[in-house]
Amino acid sequence: MKIKFTLGSLALIALVIFFVLSAALVAIIDSRVTNKLEGILWTIPAKIYARSLDIAEGSKVNKSYLIRELDMLSYSENENPSKPGEFRYQKNNLKIFLRGYDDQKSGLFDIFIEEGKVSKITNQLGISVDIIRLEPIAIGGMYPSHMEDRILLNWSQVPSILIDTILSIEDQNFFNHRGISLRSIFRAFFTNVKARDIEQGGSTITQQLAKNLFFTSEQTIKRKVMEAIAALLIEFHYSKEEILLAYINDVFLAQSGKRAIHGFGMGAQHFFGTSVANLEAEQVALLVGMLKGPSLYNPRRNPNNATSRRNLVLDILQKGRYIDSSLLEDYKSRPLGIVSPSFRSETKYPAFHDLVRLELRENYEDSELRTQGLKVQTNLDPVLQDSLEYNIKKTKNQLVKKYGDRLIELEGAAIAVDISTGEIKAVVGSSDPAKFGFNRSINAIRPIGSLVKPFIYLTALNKYDQYNLTTILDDSKLSIQSGGEIWEPNNFDKKFHGKIPLHVALWQSYNIASARLGLDLGYDSVQETFNKLGIVKSIERYPSLFIGSFEMSPFEAIQSYQVIAADGFYSPLRSIRDIKDLKGDIDLSYPYKIEQRIRPEPVHLLKFAMKQTFISGTARGYPRKKIDSWEAGGKTGTSDDQRDSWFVGFAGDLLVLVWLGFDDNRPTPLTGRSGALEVWKNFINDIQPSSIERNDFPRIKYIWTDKKDGLVSGEKCKNSLLVPFIIGTEPNTIPSVRSKCATKPKRNQSDVMQKLKKVFEEG
Template sequence: MPIEVTSLPRQAGIRSLRKFLRRVLARALHPLAYSFRHAVPLSKRQLLLRSVPGLLAIALVAGGDTLLRSYKYYSRIIDARLASGYLTSRPGLYAAPRTIQVGQNISRSRLIDALLRAGYAESVTGLTNPVAHPIANIVWNGSFSQTEAAIEICPARRSKRPAVIRATFGGAENQNTISELTGDDLPLDSFTLEPEVLSNDLSYKTGKRETVRYSDLPPVLVQAILSIEDRRFFQHSGLDPMGIGRALLRNAGDERVGQGGSTITQQLVKNTYLTPERTLRRKYAEAMLAFALERRLTKQDIFALYCNEVYLGQRDAVAARGVREAAHIYFGKELKDLSLGEAATLAGMIQGPVRYSPVRHPEAAQQRRNLVLKSMVRDGWIDAAQSAELLPERVVVSPASVSNNSLAPFFVDYVDRTMETLGETVGRSHSESTDVSAASQRVYTTIDLDLQRLAESAIKKQLVRLDAVYKSRNVKPQAALVALDPRTGNVVAMVGGRDYARSQLNRVTDARRQPGSTFKPFVYAAALEDGMSPVQQFADAPREFVYDRNKIYRPANFGGGYSMRDVTMRDGLVRSLNTVTVDVAMQTGLARIANLAAQFGLPRPERYPSLALGTEEVTPLQLAVAYAAFVNGGRRVQPKVIAAFGEPLAAASMSEETNNETEQVISPTTAYMVTNMLSAVVDHGTARAARGAVKGTAIAGKTGTSRDGWFVGYTQNLVCVVWIGFDDNQQLGLTGAAAALPAWTDFMSAAIELRPELGGRNFECPEGINFVEIDADTGQRSTLTCPHRELIAVTPRLLPNLECFEHGAFPELKELAPENPRETENQTVLAQHARAPFRLVRPSDSAAAATRVDVDARGRRTLVNALR
């Protein structure tokens, strides 16, 4: 939205400054002139005291040229800040930007909601006059208006985008799709909205602030603030000469300022432009900025901005910056519902938010409130009877509660911790020469608020289901969900628990639990890296494994069931067979698996056979990052929640992918083979319920059951982990498929419906991958008579070379098949052609066993054995 402020020409501002200096001089010299005019006898002390203001005023006027130069300098600062979007450049946490594009499935109401949440104001006068209210010039990012067929958007001038963007919706039959975008009547493919505010204050755990207009402020609050802070606010020009004189006298000879007569305008520039130290140099800058600001904004706008910026203490973990937040935190009310006593209490807190806190110091707060009430009587805002009635009453605050009204409170907390870890100084960057804040920094985060809302909804929905299951227990189950981009590591959604107000423990980042079978893919990845084939056979039967020379480990399948036959390694993962997984781990090497897990970013497990079954505790975030490597070509990325620090950035640049360090932990082919196996888990394994819920999208994932329930699943562009369990670690009693998978499918299906690009019909296949159809039972090439055929991904050296013996024409060939088709120099090389004679050779045998298959004209084959 264009910035239109009530700016005077600079020369007019200089003339106003000269008039102001003359008034200061006249007022300062008045007591001395009166004494001489009326021959009032004065002692030396009285003469000195009455002369000081005059002498100071003379010095002030004598330095008029310096003042005028200073005024020009500080005027340029004010103009630059207003042109760049005064409050929109305030420090804070911001979400990832939202891109609107042609063909997007979004309704008119949803687009309007997105505009409002991005800081756009709806214009009631149309875009020919986009200013809906004067304060909108410096608070909001732009404006929009509605027509019958389109929404017209006017971005803020500082965004350097088209002056008017028009989003046209489809015809009567397709009102939920954007059919056309234009910018200044030229076609556009897309445009990006400014990031939505998560939290406006970086110093405290606070939520998103809602800006108030002057018209939103109840008269009783305005009157209370004026009476105690600046009774002449609507009369002076931004500076109170007598207040400045008092401050100079009280602090003469001391560079540290202990007290000052700041006006509301001065307090505003102090809170938004200046460094926090209290020096005469900073006081001078404060005065100049206030004087310049008064020439550019209306009194009403300045007062409203002051009410949005003033700090009013904190309660528990939540800070109150602005009168609206304070009304919520201390009294649980909207501004319009504040009583006279409550308004006086808030006004009284401005000078000492901690000292006059109604929570920490209720008696001091009561005394301060009473002082405000008496001041209001003095100024004629209320009568003495109203004041007398309230004076004996105690200050009553609303019941204590931990409330965080940010849109993603667990995420905001984690960002705060991440900033501390990075050692970044976030907030104002100070100019040493002028004490003026050069720019207000923002922290741009990775959170996608559309996906965040879907995640919160999915978790809430699943917890309602689970509460019905566990209604007889004294405690309720908890939940966690985290979703991230597998290529950048950007965390796009995070739910750390069922209710932030009741528990601030972030279970995504801080709750370590045994992942159960969700750890198994890392066992199989290590085996594949070492040359083991997905179709290698293992016994699905009760087994004993010896480790540490004489120790015995006896794993059992979930539920105690066994097929009592050989199965493929692939089937061991798809069906989550514990005995097969431990067998794979023992053959691969426990040290190899432990080291690889650490490379994936997981805690390094102890080298016991049980590690294969996920006994080492992990967090959901660690697991999400580890799984991201499977879809990212074997490269592990670091989880990222902060996209950038600094001044306001162009919204378009925020949509670009940010760099993140990666580490190659497994080969791209191994990563794809694991993904192919995990796709089968979703298609017909323990997570097959996900396939019916998320259709038309390639999905891979794994369930996990320990004392908790897990599901980790991913598409080509999104990884999501869901954990369900109890904080006291009691047994959940449900599988991951029953406890966690429903929340995952609710979230993922809604996310892909909203953002189809998050899905994808196929996973990206690297070079060096071949596809072969096998018999799912034997792991050999399938025949037309095989009842269970499956297309698998393998590397060329791991391709199964034999046709299925059990269902093919010659089961006698089974005796010639190698027991373990593993890549070694001495492996059995099996060459076959579907309809021609072929030769099988065992290089390790002293004699070559030749087998010839004769094929007649009808395709019938005859087996001929010979020993040479």
């Protein structure tokens, strides 16, 4: 049978095919629309923030520190702070208009400061408030491969001025059309035909959203048709509010390096350092005006274009009566008010970012970090971080000047932590801290030199029935068999010092006395102390261990010293405080952990000797008043051939460790004192830690002893020093040469009671 095709039947078939294909196309686009808008609409990178700063009545405050924090947050100084992000500092009063963050509402506050402490805080009504909180600085993100960055807004967070401006500029007829505006299309069509080019778009907000979500920016008839179908489908499935909110969250506003800034939430943060709720009318006008050409009207690159465009938008808003005509000229006269590029959520501190990433990856998949919009609040103190970065660079330059170009490749690492809580406040992994790459703070495993000595001395002091700070050590020539060879350690000054008290051997960092002490204590005892200090690896049983052949990373070393600085309480170092999900609920927290590893009294004795390092030892040079107010203590370290220069020291609440050396392990001209200590000093001088009160140690008693023989002495005797002892372990022999000036140690009640108890027990 032959089928005859008439013209009519062919047309019918063609029509059917056309409809089938069209239906298929619509179905495909519909599926894409619903999938995209109902599934995960956008991939939202995890955002990483520094700590937020609380300013509380009664808390210590340092003016220059506070001003630096405000500067980093892009607060501007104004004689009369009247809008979020402005402050004025006069005499002892900081007037600040907070932007608001978390449970802290935006508003004007007065902070009164007396003698380095916040004496009073009042709000705009003059009512006293106990505590206010500054917003945290964004310090980085975990971006998806397309590097889109956005802060997702919900409908209640979108201010009406933003909606009015978008609709006035982009789509005045938005609430009346069904996705496509024929009037706009015809207007654009005739304009383009007339110009024989694509000069004008007739796209509604829905079409723009469809284009942004599904299509490229290519301007062809085919794409326009697809875009129109998608727009109709979007309007079919979603309410006008949902469409407008999607648009507000999705629009592209700027490119910042590799990062693409999307949405008005991120735009407000990126250009003005604030949330969208805090934007002024002229700032909204600028952001909306940028939609026409994000590059052309970028206020950082093209401020003149941006200003003209902003003012044009303001004119339109005034014509639409969205802003008062009396305010128009004021708005137009205002500067663009763009914050400095430092306030950007690009990854600013690579070494710290590394630590955060390591902690995060223990609990989160990479894809979760790049897409779920997690908010990571860290312990980073941006003022300390900037200072540590600045001072490691500054000190390197000083050292290059002093020692010449051979130090041009000198590398470094430094870490600052809160002693009690183990919070990591600042980390530097390179002498060029902004550079990504090898992070020496966690990855450089180097011999720690004399940094090991406090671990050996702590082992001894923990055996307080055998050792105290005046126990006499032998610093005479030592020669022993080790690994088939004769090992003969030397002191740094190439001298032998004979019989010396234990504390002197430590703060003078004598190698031979330390090696003998280690050998007397034995490897097992020393290993036990290492473990208590959080060192998990086993020691190698060579005597050179006792004077510094042991290798650690700066991070491992500072963890061990945290236990010492915190009087024997171990707290794991942590960079993250907590992680919140998109709704703001805590997803995971990293709480303060504490474990008493060593009794506080022996640690107190060790810290006394480490304080002497500042008073008379290898780190001398600070005024005594400072050392006392900070309860400072520290230790220098220099490895063989001066390949590594170390210093670790505590001052106030801070413990700071610095390492300097070459990556290829070649010798440097630096010791711990001439290298790493200089970085430490520059940093501490810059940030001036607050003074701290000393903890109470009821079992400790201070006695005047002689610096050479360690026996009882007196305040009026020469070479005497007030030394702490665990009660019952103090010396009581007064040599005849000091019988006139020595002070006989007073027996306190505990001594008497102990003896009485003994009598009863024995009786």
